[in-house]
Amino acid sequence: MAAQEISLISSAPPRSSLIDRLHGLVVTVDHKKLGLMYIGTALLFLVVAGLMAMVMRWQLAIPNNHLVPPDVFNRLFTMHGTAMVFLVGMPILAGLGNYLVPLMIGARDMAFPRLNAFGYWMFLFGGLLLYFSYLGAPGLSGHGSAPDVGWFAYAPLTGRAFSRGHSTDYWILSLLLTGIGTTVSSINVIATAVSMRCRGMTLMRMPLFVWMMIVTNFMILLVMPALSVAQIMLLIDRYLGGRFFDTQAGGSALLWQHFFWIFGHPEVYILMIPGFACVSEIVPVFSRKPIFGYPVMVGATTMIGLISMGVWAHHMFSVGMTSTGNTFFAISTMLVAVPTGIKIFNWLGTMYGGKIHFEVPMIFCLGMLFQFLIAGLTGIMLAVVPFDWQLTDSYFVVAHFHYVLIGGLLFALFAGFYYWYPKAFGRMLNRKLGLWHFWLFTIGFHLTFDTMHIPGLLGMPRRIYTYDAGRGWETLNLITSLGALVQAAGILCLVINLLRSLKKGEVAGNDPWDAWTLEWATSSPPPEYNFETLPVVRSRRPLWDLKHPEDPDWKYEG
């Protein structure tokens, strides 16, 4: 009787009014809704922060441009960087983790559904608070607007004397809020993966996606405090007259840099590992082979997590550390390349001899592999101390980390969107628009960021709001800015595709890609309870076992 009721509810969802649906979003504790809310909100912030980047590129397209004044430009790059890291990257990874981890491990929800909702709302209000600074920061005193201290907010720029008004306070408080949200969401994902796995899902049978989510969330727990604490110290300095970063009272501006980068560098890997997670799920399915070297992938991910916590000061080679310090951080930075290289080889090994299906998600993964390799190589170049001394704070560095975060991470996330959209909404994304998106975005990306390396090598510093003609930077900057336009056109294709396919996409069915992990075993979109009966697994590819009872995986796995 009860089962009948449930199937009735799931087969005919009642049409509800807009108010009802909004109310449903506000009160929901369902991990799937929250996951999509995370990703949807993050995409909104992506568009806003992306438009800010467009304004900056417009400003830099020609020399001696006065489209925006310098102070506005400072706010633009600060808000762009902060939003992209904390309001786009982090929530997308939280969203993917929320949506997919319970489905992949065969659970009905997260371990703590209400905590999950709390995390989302902290993120949302933190993000809104950051943008509210444009209106609220001047306050009664009339000083300041949005934060303008750069996304790493070096002391002493953030001190009371140099940052009047409340702009820096908005930066601190909004990130503290999102930090709390991120921390509880990490605790939740780990507790879910540890305690809610379905019968037979041992640690070494978990999908690699879940493994990598565990690693990335552990890293959040370990390094997020460094940022939060540094921000609390800054608040103490600004409001209680503390001396932490007050150099005139013996405080150290360098300490802020250490604390920030103890968080800031692992943060890059926290963002990147979910990208790896998407690729590790997508490449095997479209190569029609199980992942090559599963245990090695787990080990390499863990190694990346561990090593990346000991590399932070490579952001600080130019501040004058001891040569011992420089050597240590140069070597440890290069060491990260080893497990990362292992991963790239394992993905290639998965494709090698496979029957590759060039669907849109796979094409994005191929782009990611190629671009992430280049990003890693410029990373190793920057790990060489003298090279870094020459190029630090130049556009070469900007090009490098955009190569990592766009060429690597964003391509992997796009692959994930095309791959899991059918699961979340029951309809396929349009392939033709997807290919337009891929090619426009890839061409635009390479126009912008391949070119951007060169003005860096020619000595163009980052964060300048304009430059004189005659330095040989003009053409390069123009190409960079034009590339940004092409990228924007690509993003437009994605947005149209995402919205249009909601209603008009081809109906996907439960398992459009003939995939092997548990999320494809339930309907698309999954019912609120995910699985009618909780699944039981005996291998890493439970759906393969189900589809091929004559040749199941568990016969071969140890």
Next chain:
Amino acid sequence: MTNEATIAVGQNALDWKLPSSRKAAIICLILTETCIFSIFVAAYVFYIGKSLTGPTPREVLDLPILSTICLLSSSVTITLAERAFNRDRIGRFKIFWLATIVLAAIFLASTAVEWHRLIYQKGLTISTNLFGTTFYSLVGLHASHVIVGMCLLLLVFILSLRGHVNIMHRERLQMISWYWHFVDAVWIVVFTVVYVIGR
């Protein structure tokens, strides 16, 4: 999901048992809290002896022996309370639980007295010098954790007086006591760094 094949082969896994999600979560929480304290401790150690003006720790700090004894013994009383609870001796549980609260209160009160003396007699505030800044923030962070713990303890105590605490809450009480042990362990580090090494 219909997976007759996997269900049929999965019967050998009847004894499937995973760690409690509550324990996993509280361990994660303690882990991230440990990192928070580590950064404050690192800042404290980094700034030892770097203040440009007085007062110095040696001039103003006294060893908080009494409060340390109280806080550390509260770890013992909460363990005793838990043990009594597990043996279903609720009266004994309430006594030891209350003792834990009282010991925590003594700790907080002596911190208050210490801070009052430092602020009004010795003139050390959070903005006086680096020592003041790092001292009040580190010790204050710990004290705020004691306050949070005490709120949890009080909540349980009030509920137990009204008879709402029963054997179903066993794991929750255990989590509170884990948190409490963590707060005590942090005090050992803070004590060592602030009152022994830093003086």
